[in-house]
Amino acid sequence: MKKRGILNPAICSLLAELGHLDELLIVDAGYPLPPDGHVIDLTLTPGIPRFLDVLKAIADELVIEAVTVPSEIHDYSPEMYQQILNVLGSDIDVDEEPHHEFKEKGLEAKGIIRTGEFTPYASTRVLCGSPF
Numbered sequence: 001m002k003k004r005g006i007l008n009p010a011i012c013s014l015l016a017e018l019g020h021l022d023e024l025l026i027v028d029a030g031y032p033l034p035p036d037g038h039v040i041d042l043t044l045t046p047g048i049p050r051f052l053d054v055l056k057a058i059a060d061e062l063v064i065e066a067v068t069v070p071s072e073i074h075d076y077s078p079e080m081y082q083q084i085l086n087v088l089g090s091d092i093d094v095d096e097e098p099h100h101e102f103k104e105k106g107l108e109a110k111g112i113i114r115t116g117e118f119t120p121y122a123s124t125r126v127l128c129g130s131p132f
Helices: 009-017 051-061 078-088 099-106
Strands: 023-027 039-041 064-070 093-097 111-114 124-128
Touching: 009 039, 009 051, 009 111, 023 051, 023 099, 051 078, 064 078, 064 099, 078 093, 093 099, 099 124
Parallel strands: 023 111, 039 111, 064 093
Antiparallel strands: 023 124, 064 124
């Protein structure tokens, strides 16, 4: 058994499969899931697990080059946006795009992790980096 870090075997497997410039979505409970995507659905109850907890766990294990968030997060969930910046720190670029573009580009993601988050637009598209 692992001593620390992410314990969920599906997430561990997905993270191990990701390479440089692959994309991973971490999304809220209301995000529309593609019928044929690699989805890991963690939803339990509203707010559990929280989006920020999942993002932090992923950020602790994955080399992240950049993330993209829906631009609407500023108007609907400005506190969540600030918390995302706090979790990621200043070394990771945070880009924005309209939600409809975010969803379209998300169809190309290698995997999707859905959280129980009920905060509007609490979603990120993670661009994987390289440790070297």
